[in-house]
Amino acid sequence: MKARVSVRLKPAILDPQGKAVLNSLQQLGYDEVTSVRIGKLIELELDSHDSGDMEQRLEELSRRLLTNPLMETFDIELEDDDRTGDH
């Protein structure tokens, strides 16, 4: 089983890295870009097939280790290996 944890800065938190990328994009002529926010994409492989149980554990480990709950939010997507199409 695979899990994908998307971690984003909370909207109120400044993102200097995103701002720098936005400035560079505008200098390169990509004026249609009005905002850039940079988060983390954490992909886990899991030796488990009980998705109900895993969802709870993933939420727990995301809060304990993968994210900073004061500054970040996250969401979790679970997928069975059988349904995985991309490599």
Added chain:
Amino acid sequence: MKARVSVRLKPAILDPQGKAVLNSLQQLGYDEVTSVRIGKLIELELDSHDSGDMEQRLEELSRRLLTNPLMETFDIELEDDDRTGDH
């Protein structure tokens, strides 16, 4: 319009940050986690409604500025503001 660019290290590239997280998870008792890879989640807001044209420009700017094509792969998801449900 919003765009989400998911950036992943190529499979052949070592990911020391992911490896460190994996070790920590296993020390905390999350033994079912067998692999962790950490990528970037870049979210852009775009002042454009021509998704066909934007897709090409997004691919171009991702290659030029957002990613390192030697070490990383990326995929792009476009979504209209109207269809956005999460906050």
